[in-house]
Amino acid sequence: MTSLSPFSLRLGTSSFGGYHAEGWHPTLAVQLVGPAPAGAWLEWTVARPDGGLWFTRRAPIAELGAGETADIDLRPEQDSGDLDVEGSIGFTLRLVSELEGVDDLLHDASVRVVALPGAHRFAVDPERMPPWGFVALDAVDEPDAPRLCATVVVAGEAEAWEFEAHLFHDGRRIAQADSPDTRYAFTANDGTVVGRELALRFDAVRGWNDLQASGWGAGWHLLDAHDGHYEVKLLREGAVVQVIAFGVVRGRVVATGLAASDLEMAEVYARRSAVEAGPGPEPEPQQAPEPASEAGGAVDVVSLRAFFDRAERLLLTWETDLLEAAPPFELAQVLAAEAVLAERPGYAVLRDAASAIPDGHPVELAGEPTTIGGLRRRVEALFAAAEARITGAEEGADEVLAPYRALLSGDKLRVFDEHPADAFLYTTTDRRVIETPEEIAEAEFWYFEGPLDLPSTATVDGVRIDVTVQGWRVLGWQFAPDHSIVDQFETQGHGAGAPRSAYRHTP
Template sequence: MTAVIKHELRASAGAFGSYHPEGWHPKLSVTLLGPSAAACQVVWAVTRPDGAPWFEHRVPAPVLDDRQIATVDLELWHDALDLDEAGAVPFTLRLVSEPDVVPGVDELLHDGRMLVMKLPGEHCYAVATEWMLPRSLLGLDTVDEPDAPRLTGRVFVAGEPDVWRLEAHCFRDGVRLAGASSVESVHTFTANDGRVLGQEVGFAFDSIRGWNNLSESGWGGDWQLLDQNDGRYRVALVDGPSPVGEVSFEVVRGRIMAPVAVEPDAACGAVIVVERAGGVGGAPGGDPYGDPVTAAATTTLDEVYALRHELQASDGEATLDDKARLDDKTAAALQAFVDRAERLLVTWESELAAPPPYDFGQVLAAEAVGRERAGCEELAAAVSGVPGVHAVLLSGEPIGLAELRARTAALFPAAETRVAASQQAEVDALAPYRDLLSGDKLAVFDDHPADSFVYTTTDRRIIETPEELAAAEFWFFEGPLDIPGSARVEGVEITGSVQGWRVLGWQFDGSGAVLAEFESQGLGSSAPKTAFRPPV
């Protein structure tokens, strides 16, 4: 059955002579939601304020598939039609088939009225719009960006504001979040002489989104996401310091609440009708031209949020929509864990993914991560009761708590694996030496492993292989040495140190036992060859 999107009904007064009207006639814009069969007509029957029939206007109806949307503009325009009186004007809309083509279609789409007011001036009239002022429309633009729909809305403003001067600002729990990226006129309400009676003003926030299905790609890292921030929201439309209109709404468990109705919308997919308590002069807001029910097009928030990709919950955990707001103590504990996890992940996650072999600095890094384990696990234990699907921010991007826990916990075994691999690599590298050494030679070698010291023999010849090391009678190691010194300058004794060298040496017998140990020192950056000889 064909439906009418009630919030998009727009009635106004026209005139055959728009510059010098002698009366008025109605104009109506109606938006239909399919399905709609072929060979049908939209029939608009209008009654005069005195109850007498006025006219019937027929136009071809669009052929629509299921949930397809189309707008039909209705106006019967000729000089004998205009009426020079005000009052309530009843009208009906029907979808009727042509009997000889598709018999049997006769659907009532709307049975309402429009209230027409007499304005100052001769023959000047307008359709009343005051009932719209308490109403506003709120949406998430799933038509343009279904993976990350922008917060959008429309407010009805009386008079003729300079729309280019208007600004919209969004607040959560009284704190300003962002200004609108666009504010524009969507529809202008006019009288039959062209004077402006009001504006339908639309706004959109690029930086505030209903959700972000593509957050893992890095898209939209600085957006405010409604599904991760419950609270009371208010969009204020202002002209400088003066308020012009507002939309208030609440986000509970990641979803916008719908206090009045949810209807399909051609521009953004669906809108939530929001109505402030009390209309102009304290009167309640009215219904869309007297009939909010007949053939009304509806949708649900479930259909809107079906486009959001839910974070997957493990067994026993709640879904994202079921997460509860945290108390202050738990929230503080969670933030402490997130801060620690973020520091560790940003600093070490990519570093620990590097393949072997590992240099000395990489091993030191792994050991540093290991020292963080106890403190991090203590912070994680403090928030073990928070569901894994609870969303937090990692480097400004949303992430489920379960994933954050898993990635953080994975750092520590990765660090342990690196340290163990490095230790095993060291053992493997030194094994050929240890296989050939014994006795005192092996003991000296264990204190001075070949991967950390340069072995030389007489006349500073470098020992390069395990076999050479095992066969050498003399081993020498050279290192730097600070040698104390003093000088007298202008009668003042100054003490300090100068650069020097130090050489340690061993002499072994054929079994590897130490025969002699010796040491020599001297000034300079390196030792001479003579220092790499046994003392005479």
């Protein structure tokens, strides 16, 4: 079933008058996650504040396979007109395919638009901006050493460069984030910014480091080696404006709030941001299972709700993909299985807390009646399928790499295992690509190139700020005929890619 990507829905305001606004209309940005049927349309229906129909906007959706995505941006046609009054508007999102006989309700909600100082200025109520902070390990971009990332939402017109973020571990500051980037700007109908979603990246803090033996990442703070209490503190003009707290237990981030797969970063843990100026609005209430057991006994409603919510999300997000997909598996499918298994410790805590609830306790999942025991069995089957997928992928990779390993030994084999040929591009002197087992075994020099964020400075409106610029890094080895290491070296530079001279090592 088609769904909305977690945390992707963004509502804003615009005007057909552009920067000379005389009213407002809503805008929508959202990411859909497949499968989506052929001939499908996304239908966005919006009601006026008085409850009457304002407009319906339809956008065609390409057929999507399981896990494939489509980014959709919608706004009404100009003949729908603007409104010049504030108020709450209700809206629905439906996926419709007459060809496949599909008419699914994806989302049903409302949003309040308020008047701002000045004539004809309106925006989505800043008090209703997402009150969540997110922390994530970017295991999609850097699976061998995923950096810690965080996302926070701040109200106001402040630019991203006015903020800085620091990470604390058990009360001690251990790292500062790179300069924040604007992931999404919340704007008023005249285009002025009323809030930002800031992306924070802690390059020196990683979830783990599978390349440690090769010399990469010296000085990184590794979460899997440092359990404890962590806080991301966001500052502006020296004052703490938001705090996101999370924990690491037995080397894993503890998802004490929402948790969901994110297609850009593999796994996202959402925590309510503590705002120093005061608490934000309460989140919308979630649908919960019935609190009475089949036997009529008392049920721990909190434990039941927490377990049900986690099991529901796991099954609706992953069950179809994991139980129906057949090998061979692509990298994205293996990463999905790893993301599911990363949920197991957090799920186990909630499962054990709800262990007193009888298996026969009735609940409803996606409109279908089932039981708590049924959910338990289905989630365990989900984890088993994820393990089987990873094991199968590893066995397949071993078969592919066996001809290479047969020709390598000693240090050269060790470096190869850290940089398998099915995941890394091998080059030698003058950036010549080497691919076959024989070429890789015979080459005296191996080079690997990757991107690198380099520190720099810039001046904005007379203010000197720290920034990062695009750069490159080339890591190389020189081997003796007996496959022992003669030398290991690294070069760095600015620009989109390394020059050919970076592939000519002079001892």
